[in-house]
Amino acid sequence: MTRISIRDVAIHAGVSVGTVSNVLNRPNLVAEATRERVQASIGELGFVRNETARQLRQGRGHVLGVVLPSMTNPHFTEVGRAAEAAMNADGFDALWCTSDGSREKEQRCLDFLEEQNVSGVLISPLDLGEERVAELHGRGLAVVLLDRIGVRACSVAADHRAGGALAARHLLTRRHRRLAIVTGPLSARPVRERHHGAARAALDAGLSRHDVTTFEQAEMTAAAGQAAAVRLLGLDPLPTGVFCGNDLLAIGLVNELVRAGVKVPTEISVVGYDDIDLAATAVVPLTTVRQPRVDLGRTATELALAETGDPEHHDHRQVVLSPELVVRESA
Amino acid sequence: MTRISIRDVAIHAGVSVGTVSNVLNRPNLVAEATRERVQASIGELGFVRNETARQLRQGRGHVLGVVLPSMTNPHFTEVGRAAEAAMNADGFDALWCTSDGSREKEQRCLDFLEEQNVSGVLISPLDLGEERVAELHGRGLAVVLLDRIGVRACSVAADHRAGGALAARHLLTRRHRRLAIVTGPLSARPVRERHHGAARAALDAGLSRHDVTTFEQAEMTAAAGQAAAVRLLGLDPLPTGVFCGNDLLAIGLVNELVRAGVKVPTEISVVGYDDIDLAATAVVPLTTVRQPRVDLGRTATELALAETGDPEHHDHRQVVLSPELVVRESA
DNA sequence: GCAAGATCGTGAATCGTTTCAAGCTGCGCT
DNA sequence: AGCGCAGCTTGAAACGATTCACGATCTTGC
Numbered sequence: 001m002t003r004i005s006i007r008d009v010a011i012h013a014g015v016s017v018g019t020v021s022n023v024l025n026r027p028n029l030v031a032e033a034t035r036e037r038v039q040a041s042i043g044e045l046g047f048v049r050n051e052t053a054r055q056l057r058q059g060r061g062h063v064l065g066v067v068l069p070s071m072t073n074p075h076f077t078e079v080g081r082a083a084e085a086a087m088n089a090d091g092f093d094a095l096w097c098t099s100d101g102s103r104e105k106e107q108r109c110l111d112f113l114e115e116q117n118v119s120g121v122l123i124s125p126l127d128l129g130e131e132r133v134a135e136l137h138g139r140g141l142a143v144v145l146l147d148r149i150g151v152r153a154c155s156v157a158a159d160h161r162a163g164g165a166l167a168a169r170h171l172l173t174r175r176h177r178r179l180a181i182v183t184g185p186l187s188a189r190p191v192r193e194r195h196h197g198a199a200r201a202a203l204d205a206g207l208s209r210h211d212v213t214t215f216e217q218a219e220m221t222a223a224a225g226q227a228a229a230v231r232l233l234g235l236d237p238l239p240t241g242v243f244c245g246n247d248l249l250a251i252g253l254v255n256e257l258v259r260a261g262v263k264v265p266t267e268i269s270v271v272g273y274d275d276i277d278l279a280a281t282a283v284v285p286l287t288t289v290r291q292p293r294v295d296l297g298r299t300a301t302e303l304a305l306a307e308t309g310d311p312e313h314h315d316h317r318q319v320v321l322s323p324e325l326v327v328r329e330s331a
Numbered sequence: 332m333t334r335i336s337i338r339d340v341a342i343h344a345g346v347s348v349g350t351v352s353n354v355l356n357r358p359n360l361v362a363e364a365t366r367e368r369v370q371a372s373i374g375e376l377g378f379v380r381n382e383t384a385r386q387l388r389q390g391r392g393h394v395l396g397v398v399l400p401s402m403t404n405p406h407f408t409e410v411g412r413a414a415e416a417a418m419n420a421d422g423f424d425a426l427w428c429t430s431d432g433s434r435e436k437e438q439r440c441l442d443f444l445e446e447q448n449v450s451g452v453l454i455s456p457l458d459l460g461e462e463r464v465a466e467l468h469g470r471g472l473a474v475v476l477l478d479r480i481g482v483r484a485c486s487v488a489a490d491h492r493a494g495g496a497l498a499a500r501h502l503l504t505r506r507h508r509r510l511a512i513v514t515g516p517l518s519a520r521p522v523r524e525r526h527h528g529a530a531r532a533a534l535d536a537g538l539s540r541h542d543v544t545t546f547e548q549a550e551m552t553a554a555a556g557q558a559a560a561v562r563l564l565g566l567d568p569l570p571t572g573v574f575c576g577n578d579l580l581a582i583g584l585v586n587e588l589v590r591a592g593v594k595v596p597t598e599i600s601v602v603g604y605d606d607i608d609l610a611a612t613a614v615v616p617l618t619t620v621r622q623p624r625v626d627l628g629r630t631a632t633e634l635a636l637a638e639t640g641d642p643e644h645h646d647h648r649q650v651v652l653s654p655e656l657v658v659r660e661s662a
Numbered sequence: 663g664c665a666a667g668a669t670c671g672t673g674a675a676t677c678g679t680t681t682c683a684a685g686c687t688g689c690g691c692t
Numbered sequence: 693a694g695c696g697c698a699g700c701t702t703g704a705a706a707c708g709a710t711t712c713a714c715g716a717t718c719t720t721g722c
Contacts (some may be wrong), residue, residue, distance in 0.1 A: 002471075005709080006710095016671065018711080028673080031669080031671090047488065048445045048446055050448060050707090051709090052383050052386045052387050054709050056381075056387055056677050056679085056707090057677050057710045071408040072608070077402040077403055077408075080402070096426075098412075100412075114422055116382065117383045122667065129459070139334055140334070145706095220684070221608065222612040223608065225612070252612045255613060258589075259615075281554050281587070283586040338678075338679095346682095346702090348679080348703080350681090353700095361701080362700060380679080383677090384677070385679080386707090387707050388681080388706075389677070389707085401695080
């Protein structure tokens with residue numbers, strides 16, 4: 001069976017296609033009686049608007065792309081959820097894509113979104129060149145960078161440097177003098193900034209370079225955290241305070257420490273980052289730096305929607321949100 | 332600036348639009364020289380195909396919808412990833428939607444996908460009526476049910492009853508005689524089946540109704556697992572073996588038990604379900620029932636693609652995959 | 663009785679692609 | 693020379709919606 005089109009509805013209701021379209025888009029322009037008749041036909045025939053055709057005509061769809069580096073890190077999916085909720089509230093829908101840590105896949109995602117004619121993109125970029133952003137802009141897409149301050153585009157980011165400092169200072173005020181920092185790949189800007197923030201805070205507090213050793217892991221997963229723990233346990237003397245670049249790392253690390261018989265927080269204290277749901281229910285409930293997830297997501301779509309709304313000249317805004325320390329038991 | 336269309340390319344290359352389209356879709360039909368000239372123009376102008384228009388013409392896009400109950404449960408996202416990978420290999424793309432546990436949102440997802448003209452839907456349904464499936468079929472969409480055996484549609488499911496039995500039997504052979512089952516909402520079929528499978532295995536092994544107490548939690552999260560643990564610790568005598576309906580529950584539960592000073596597995600043994608990544612790195616590495624995640628995802632898209640391929644009469648297939656016990660330390 | 667609005671409805675043009683019947687060339691063959 | 697054929701290319705007709713200039717009908721006030 002072929003799909004029901006606006007034309008079928010028009011015939012069934014005995015009106016013109018234009019009128020059906022008006023019922024759909026500007027109901028106030030059509031007389032009560034006709035409107036109801038058309039509505040009835042729509043219901044009876046089970047008509048669903050072909051968004052594809054609508055987009056083609058209108059030039060752009062009511063859809064925003066969301067490109068995240070991973071679906072398995074709850075932090076990102078929560079940000080995305082907040083973003084999506086905000087979109088829905090404005091009649092937009094979200095198209096989710098994952099770059100899965102590969103810059104090539106990231107490009108494929110963007111190609112896909114362009115082809116799908118989305119009106120904007122929220123992206124937490126792996127490695128997005130200035131040119132590509134410009135290209136997207138050139139094609140009329142709104143672009144909002146998540147967690148990356150870009151000069152030529154809107155962006156919303158958490159202040160990772162401050163967050164790292166928050167974590168480190170917490171350890172320092174608790175009299176820890178030998179620190180370890182377990183971090184993800186330093187090639188990623190937010191990761192690097194957390195690290196810098198923490199390291200700088202340590203130095204400012206009078207620690208020397210030797211007092212803080214950093215472990216760079218290729219992934220930011222619990223498994224990587226576990227691996228970091230065994231590396232860390234090889235140190236002598238042991239550090240007493242550890243800052244992990246995200247909660248997954250921290251969870252894997254704490255688990256391994258506990259398994260090895262090390263008491264957390266008495267022998268080693270651990271601070272995580274993100275405050276994902278799992279942090280609160282970890283064996284040792286995790287002290288962590290909370291990112292303003294829903295604010296991040298929400299303002300990202302707000303910026304995107306603002307940009308698509310105002311067609312032409314639009315001032316790119318850089319929103320920076322502050323993280324917050326959540327003290328639980330691990331430090 | 333307005334988007335570059337196939338027509339612009341045609342003019343730039345000095346050919347007709349038909350030829351450009353041929354270069355794109357049946358390159359073998361066009362002479363080498365022309366093809367190269369067109370390709371050059373495409374590159375030079377930065378043309379991207381408007382998938383929207385293409386879909387409109389072709390009737391259906393090269394896109395499959397994926398509807399999952401949650402983005403925060405790694406099990407589902409991994410299944411989705413496998414499904415997406417299989418699609419990409421066939422030139423299809425995935426559209427991800429989340430029902431977020433709400434049947435209303437589930438319907439919205441399907442509406443969205445219909446509007447977007449996807450050619451099929453993989454759905455792990457919350458509460459999908461027969462009629463809705465029929466409706467989708469009627470509109471020419473392929474439908475593949477994940478984790479739900481439906482007679483009027485293709486489906487691929489893991490054998491949850493067998494999985495539950497696997498878990499319970501593992502505990503039983505280890506001489507546990509007082510069991511607890513921590514489960515998600517029994518209104519969800521897969522959850523119910525895991526429970527049944529486990530309970531039945533216990534009874535078959537000669538346990539009585541009193542020997543196994545079940546805790547039904549509204550959510551299947553670590554937090555819920557934690558809550559279950561405190562309920563469970565109120566029991567007297569304590570059960571010695573616990574089967575959790577998924578790994579997140581198990582992780583939350585184990586963490587809380589450990590925190591309460593209960594030794595796992597010596598005092599209480601715990602078996603999870605899913606074998607998500609976190610299971611292996613938990614404080615007590617989790618013994619769990621592994622679902623064939625990538626097979627699930629892959630065969631789901633295979634079924635969907637087969638259905639869209641063969642236009643008309645197509646025999647719905649029900650694929651059932653077997654789970655597998657992974658023994659670690661928690662039981 | 664009539665001009666001027668106001669209110670509704672119409673239908674053709676349009677968006678960017680694919681598809682396909684038909685046209686054009688040049689070549690080999692008789 | 694004429695024919696048939698293969699290989700390329702063309703251009704117009706769809707796909708299903710939105711938009712908009714224009715008609716048709718109805719009010720209203722004088």
